[in-house]
Amino acid sequence: MTTALSSQFKTLTRLRCEIFQTTYNPKNLRTGAKYLRARLRGPSMVNYYPQVVNVAAIAREHKGLELIDPKEHQRLEDVEDRKRRGKGNPKKAKTKADSRRAAKKR
Template sequence: MAAVTPSRLKALTRLRCAIFQTSYNPSSIRTGAKYLRARLRGPSMVQYYPPVINVAALARQYPELELVDEDEEQRLQDIEDRKRRGKGAPKKAKTKADSRRNQRKRVIVSNVLSSVACSFCFLHTSPSPQPTLSAARFALFAILACTNSLFIFTILHMLVYFKVPTLAPETGISVSIAED
């Protein structure tokens, strides 16, 4: 009896797959077809477990019963207690100006202003002229880094109040002082 050639076996396998509607996989690569062919388990599992009945669903379905959900009441009470202690969730920003990012910018600007005010207090009470100029320069550069014209305007008014004649000559900013 003669041996069957490999090409004839491949042709037979291809024909068998076409007849029985299976996938032709001559190299036996893992395709996951076994799992894709298997029946889905989800629907039978859902039918196995009974539906969960909760108080909120019953209260929505039958509002005339006026059911009270104790867990929900406790949750709302806890939220109210946290808010009273200052630990609640922050309010949602209605506009861009109300956002936390904008509040952070305002805090940074106020910190810069307070440091400048401290520098000017040092500048006003300083007995020697040398620390005066360095404190004033520090204050000016802190304000210029802030890049807000309103605050720079305020600082220039402070300079006039503290009677600082020239501030940081290399920047070209000077303040004219009006005598009382």
């Protein structure tokens, strides 16, 4: 009696899966369906962080506005400060005689 009841239950389950278009998994194998049905996280993460305004790109597009990018302005000030203290980039050699290699060979 239990085998007949269990086979009827399996048949009923299979028919239910066909009608409601769900997966029939009689052996309870891992299918990953839970993760495939889950809501995607990407759109929520994108909406969480605010949009960043790129001042440099806007300044390049509209040159008449004379916008100043605060980060770029600070960077240029730092470069000037380093040059004043003698920590800037070395000067480029304009001729072959100006290069450091030529000075070593003498």
